[in-house]
Every structure is written in structure tokens, then in C-alpha cells.
Amino acid sequence: MIPIHTEETIVAICTPPGEGGIGIIRLSGPEAIPIAKQLFTSSSAKTVQPGGQRVYHGHIHDRDDVLIDEVLLHVMPGPRTYTREDVVEINAHGGTGPLNAILEECLHHGACLAGPGEFTQRAFLNGRIDLVQAEAVIDQIRARTRGGLQAANAAATGTLSKALHAMQETLRFALSRLEAAVDFPEDDLPELVDPALIAQLEQAHTDMLDLLDTADAGRLYREGAAIAIAGRPNVGKSSLFNALLRDARAIVSAHPGTTRDRLEEYITLSGVPVKLIDTAGVRHTEDEVERIGVAMARDTLKSVNMALLVLDSAEGYGVEDEALAAELATLDIPVLLILNKSDLAPAVQPPTWAHAHEGAYPISALTGDGLKTLELRLGELLLGGANLAAGQAMLNRMHQKDSLRRAADCIERLLTQLDLSPEFLALEVQEALQAIGEITGETTPDDILATIFNSFCIGK
Ligand SMILES: Nc1nc2c(ncn2[C@@H]2O[C@H](COP(=O)(O)OP(=O)(O)OP(=O)(O)O)[C@@H](O)[C@H]2O)c(=O)[nH]1
Numbered sequence: 001m002i003p004i005h006t007e008e009t010i011v012a013i014c015t016p017p018g019e020g021g022i023g024i025i026r027l028s029g030p031e032a033i034p035i036a037k038q039l040f041t042s043s044s045a046k047t048v049q050p051g052g053q054r055v056y057h058g059h060i061h062d063r064d065d066v067l068i069d070e071v072l073l074h075v076m077p078g079p080r081t082y083t084r085e086d087v088v089e090i091n092a093h094g095g096t097g098p099l100n101a102i103l104e105e106c107l108h109h110g111a112c113l114a115g116p117g118e119f120t121q122r123a124f125l126n127g128r129i130d131l132v133q134a135e136a137v138i139d140q141i142r143a144r145t146r147g148g149l150q151a152a153n154a155a156a157t158g159t160l161s162k163a164l165h166a167m168q169e170t171l172r173f174a175l176s177r178l179e180a181a182v183d184f185p186e187d188d189l190p191e192l193v194d195p196a197l198i199a200q201l202e203q204a205h206t207d208m209l210d211l212l213d214t215a216d217a218g219r220l221y222r223e224g225a226a227i228a229i230a231g232r233p234n235v236g237k238s239s240l241f242n243a244l245l246r247d248a249r250a251i252v253s254a255h256p257g258t259t260r261d262r263l264e265e266y267i268t269l270s271g272v273p274v275k276l277i278d279t280a281g282v283r284h285t286e287d288e289v290e291r292i293g294v295a296m297a298r299d300t301l302k303s304v305n306m307a308l309l310v311l312d313s314a315e316g317y318g319v320e321d322e323a324l325a326a327e328l329a330t331l332d333i334p335v336l337l338i339l340n341k342s343d344l345a346p347a348v349q350p351p352t353w354a355h356a357h358e359g360a361y362p363i364s365a366l367t368g369d370g371l372k373t374l375e376l377r378l379g380e381l382l383l384g385g386a387n388l389a390a391g392q393a394m395l396n397r398m399h400q401k402d403s404l405r406r407a408a409d410c411i412e413r414l415l416t417q418l419d420l421s422p423e424f425l426a427l428e429v430q431e432a433l434q435a436i437g438e439i440t441g442e443t444t445p446d447d448i449l450a451t452i453f454n455s456f457c458i459g460k
């Protein structure tokens with residue numbers, strides 16, 4: 001376990017710096033309530049009582065009895081608190097002056113400054129939450145979309161932990177059977193892996209694979225994706241960019257070569273935060289600025305998750321379009337052909353070379369026709385067709401995926417080599433348990449735990 005001195009009382013300003021209606025200072029640890037008592041004077045005759053959660057109104061004074069601020073004091077005796085320790089939250093006025101002054105007084109009375117994520121770390125070390133739930137706390141804070149928040153909430157409320165615990169239980173039972181079998185002489189071996197146990201292991205293996213299937217979607221909800229809009233000049237890239245944003249963000253004009261810079265804005269598609277990028281129209285040009293824009297467009301395409309190749313369906317498709325399509329095809333990302341200006345072309349036909357792409361979509365960036373269908377398709381493609389129910393267990397992080405993949409590989413090896421010695425099979429189960437424990441935090445190395453909590457903000 002990481003060295004952490006839970007006998008110390010920690011304190012931090014929990015609200016972001018700057019002005020706010022209120023600002024909160026949190027204390028946690030054995031001295032939280034005594035320290036608060038020394039600073040606080042109740043506005044009624046009530047004194048801070050032990051036991052039970054209560055909110056008191058009053059004032060904080062410094063050590064020289066000079067008034068600092070009017071506050072609400074929220075006293076929460078452990079263990080039914082965020083950290084399982086005694087916790088006090090001081091709701092003061094949200095400005096640097098009062099908050100820093102109160103923080104200083106807490107330090108003066110013996111509290112220590114909390115490190116990043118130290119409150120959550122204590123909740124983890126005191127067994128209130130596991131590592132999956134601890135990591136989900138930061139995802140809740142940082143969620144940029146409802147989809148992201150739902151994924152974080154599913155992990156924070158224990159849905160993912162429950163799924164992992166069920167696997168651990170099956171594996172522990174299998175391990176106990178295998179270890180018992182190790183002590184039997186070779187010729188007197190009982191039916192150590194009976195059909196019921198094999199069926200359970202197979203089920204656990206299937207559950208692992210199902211959970212692994214959610215990893216890419218889970219990561220997308222958290223980290224988001226980038227989609228670039230590409231095409232030759234004047235086909236309506238910036239018009240599509242604006243239409244998807246529902247905002248006249250980019251300059252649109254009938255003059256080819258209007259966009260020279262790279263423009264970025266965020267949208268939400270099927271709950272996924274998406275960075276949408278408008279690029280300069282790709283063509284040979286003598287204009288130096290435009291040439292830089294074209295090079296930038298090509299560069300952008302190398303770092304996105306998906307590309308929309310916009311074509312002008314009214315004007316028809318030329319060799320430049322086909323060449324650009326061929327260029328995009330080498331990038332190993334999904335490319336959708338956007339047959340724009342459908343309002344000008346009564347019967348929009350895809351180009352003959354369209355088959356190599358993720359479909360062709362007739363739209364009008366001008367009238368909005370076909371936009372909804374395109375947005376739904378983009379969402380589907382991003383989530384890889386994963387049909388995720390709100391609140392379902394989902395892997396949110398790369399390290400969780402890596403660990404579960406290792407566990408699944410162990411069980412797969414075990415299931416295909418059941419005739420091997422029980423010692424060997426037991427090793428596979430042990431390794432699978434070790435890998436799952438790294439996700440829940442039971443067997444996570446200290447340096448990794450430290451890195452995880454260090455990525456938190458101060459005060460959480
Ligand atoms: N009728 C019609 N006109 C459109 C549509 N989309 C764009 N246009 C027009 O096409 C012209 C070019 O549009 P832009 O969005 O600037 O095209 P672009 O691809 O960004 O052009 P560059 O930035 O020069 O590469 C403008 O006059 C738009 O009004 C559409 O769906 N229908």
C-alpha cells in the first residue's frame with residue numbers, strides 16, 4: 001500500500017480558484033471536528049455536538065479572534081462519510097481571501113495540506129470504494145457529455161466492480177478446487193474440473209470478452225474522438241462544419257480556397273464528445289498561404305479517428321476527388337463520402353469508386369437535408385456498433401482493458417488445456433485473479449496507484 005498517514009488530518013480548498021458564490025474547505029481525519037471547533041463560533045447558542053451529521057451557521061475567527069467569514073459548517077462524523085473518517089466542510093464565501101485565510105487557520109491548528117486526490121485515496125484505502133470507483137470519480141468531474149457522465153456513473157456506483165467481483169468469485173472457487181487437487185496422488189485424482197465448474201469458467205470467460213468489447217466505447221466517452229472534414233475547394237466543407245455545429249463558425253463563400261486555416265470545435269454525437277475539424281480544400285496552388293493550409297489539412301488527416309470526404313454532387317465528381325479518396329483510403333480510418341448540395345442535384349448518385357468507403361451520404365449543408373441520418377451514422381460508427389445500455393458495466397480505461405485481456409487469455413489457455421496438471425491450471429487462475437485485482441485495486445502496484453491519484457485535482 002502507498003504510504004499515507006491516516007492519523008493526520010488533511011485539509012484543502014475543494015472549489016476551483018477564483019470568485020464564486022460559495023467556496024468549500026474540507027477537513028478529513030481524527031482532528032477534523034476538534035480543529036473546526038476551535039475556529040468556529042455558532043450564531044445560536046448551539047455548540048458542535050459529537051455524533052450525527054449536522055449543519056451549523058456561524059463565523060470563523062482567526063487565532064487573534066479577528067473575524068474571517070460567515071460560514072455554514074457541515075459536520076460529518078465517520079464512518080459514513082466520503083473518506084470514512086470524520087469530515088468537516090466549511091462553506092464560506094467563494095473568494096481567494098476568505099478561503100486562504102480559513103485554510104491557513106486549519107493548518108495553524110494542526111491540519112496538513114491534502115495532496116491531489118488524497119480524500120478519494122483515503123476512501124479507497126479505508127475500503128469504502130475500490131479502484132474502479134475511485135477512478136470513476138475523476139471521470140465524473142471531467143465528463144463532457146451525458147454519455148460520458150453515464151459511463152462514469154456506472155463505474156462510480158459499482159456496476160463495473162460488481163461484474164468484476166462475480167468473475168473473481170468464480171475464479172477463486174476454481175482455484176480452491178485446483179489447489180485441493182494438487183495434494184492428491186496422480187492415480188487417485190478426483191474429478192477436479194467437473195462439467196459444472198468448466199461451464200462456470202466458460203461463462204466467466206464470455207463475460208470477460210463481453211466486457212472487453214465495451215472498452216473502446218468506454219474510452220471514447222471519456223477521451224472523445226476527432227473527425228476531419230476534407231475535400232477539394234468549394235464543395236461545402238465549411239458549410240457542413242457549420243451545419244454540424246449549428247453555428248456560423250467558419251467563413252463560407254463561393255470563392256474556392258476560402259478556408260486556409262484549421263478550425264476546431266466540439267460537438268456531441270451519440271453521447272461521444274467529438275472534435276470536429278474543418279480543413280482547407282486540397283488542390284495544387286501557387287498561393288503560399290493556401291499551400292500551408294493544404295499541407296496542414298493533410299497533416300490533420302493523419303491524426304483523426306474518422307474523415308468526411310465532401311463531394312459536390314451537383315457539379316459531379318472529378319479526378320481530384322478520386323485522388324483524394326485514394327489518399328484517404330491509405331490512412332486506415334473510416335472515411336464517409338458526403339454527397340453535398342443535394343438541393344441542386346435532383347437525383348444524387350454516388351461516384352463509381354464509392355464502394356471502398358463507409359458509405360455515401362447525400363446531404364445539403366444549405367438546407368440541412370440528410371444531416372440527421374449522417375449524424376446518427378457517425379455516432380454508430382464511433383461506438384463501433386456497440387449497443388450500450390445506459391448504466392451498463394463498461395471498461396473506461398486502457399489499463400483496465402490490458403488487465404482484463406490478460407485475465408481472459410489465462411482462462412482461455414486453461415479451458416483449452418484441461419488435461420494438464422492441476423498445478424499448471426492453478427497458475428493460470430492465479431494469474432487471472434492477479435490481473436483482475438489490478439483493476440479493482442487489490443493487487444495494483446503502489447507506483448501505479450500513486451500515478452492514478454496524482455492525476456486528481458487537489459481537494460477531491
Ligand atoms: N446550394 C448549395 N450550396 C452550398 C451547399 N453547401 C455549400 N454551398 C455553397 O458552396 C460554396 C462553398 O461553400 P464552402 O462551405 O465555403 O465550401 P468549402 O468546401 O469550405 O470551400 P473552401 O474553404 O474554399 O475549400 C458557398 O457558396 C456555399 O454557400 C449546399 O448544400 N447547397
Ligand SMILES: [Mg+2]
Nearest residue numbers: 237238258259
Ligand atoms: Mg471552407
